[in-house]
Amino acid sequence: MTIPTALTQKNLDLTGERRRPESWESGSTVPRAAADRVQWPAPERLTLSALGSLAFGKVRLAAEHRPLRDWLNRRVLVFCDRMPAALRDSALLAVQAHLARYRAGHVAAFYDKYYPPAWTVIPFLASSRDEVAPGQVHDALGAQAAAMFLHLLDDHLTDGDIPVDNLFLQLRTEVWGEFQDGLARLAGSDQEANQTVESLVNLYFSHIHRPPERPDLAAYETVFLGQSATSLIAPLLIAAQAGYDTEQRQLIRSMYEEFCLAWRILDDLRDAAVDAAADQATAVFHLLPIESRWVWHDVAMNPSDGDRRNALLDVLRCAAYPAAVQAIHTHVTTAARVADELNLPGLRGQYHALAHPLKEVTP
């Protein structure tokens, strides 16, 4: 894959690595030293405070993907640059405040916070078969960056975590425009590609706006996958460009969805104490035995009550935590197996790296 000259001349030293502290390396959400020690506690050692530190294993980016990560990190600036002049200056600081907890370092490394297979799937697919033009890879990555940003932005907008004001509404409009523009260039006049875009955008909105009931884990996962559908489009379009047939693209879709589900359950596990306090029925709730679910509701009645929190911890240790670990491990190793089936060894390696710390606690 050819990387645009502008991306290579300035940013890289002779080793191909830009100057960046180890702690920011390659898609990790935690500093490298800590990430290398990612350890999941045995169930009997689990604490509520430890939940928030659970993370996938470390993924080291291939050298050829590091400039793409830098390019992705610049997309936040591109989104803000699309804003009308009157809002442009404020937009970046607003993103920094509300989506990066004010951290300048986080907004400059925005996409480092996402586990790499969320976007490396695109260059892995593009370089695996028929030649794909670099411009198309960047169109796909740009659309993917927009989809990932929108997923986060929409989540916070609908939760009321960020103000629904003219700045954020316009920002959402601009990022959606960036998403659509990239997909339109990728799809061109190809009827099948345009149908893929249309059907997955419809799937997204049918699950994000007035989502269906989620009485059990299967329904919960189905709704979540619908809400993630926008991040499937660019990988599927680039797979078509690379020559994957319909059946293979279905496999690529299931591989990506397995990864998304693993991530969803991990995220729910990290937030279990907070979600119980808010009485949110997440994947962890659905993994509790029916006879224990009253504990979840009980915590919501008085989240600061130590006895209720201890009761929650007990049922997490005995049931939901082992079940969640097993589910995460199964989803991510299934993604790895499908990557292997598709002859995508680099992607398979990344999935295995994510699953690595789970090995020791998987029954």
Added chain:
Amino acid sequence: MKTYRDFISDIVDDTSLYEELCQAVPFSEQAQLNDWFATRGYQLNSTDVEVLFANQEEVAGSDEQVNY
């Protein structure tokens, strides 16, 4: 003169500038923060300065785990 947007753009490429900022925090006055950026070629508007100063510990923080 460059803007705060350019500062973020620059630290995407080279984090040493960001590390400098982390070491300079905390500033006791808004003017000090403004001067830090100005001496490095960045002209911040008054809103930027106000927001960055009010949240300077967070602005320069990097230890917190953030998961999307």
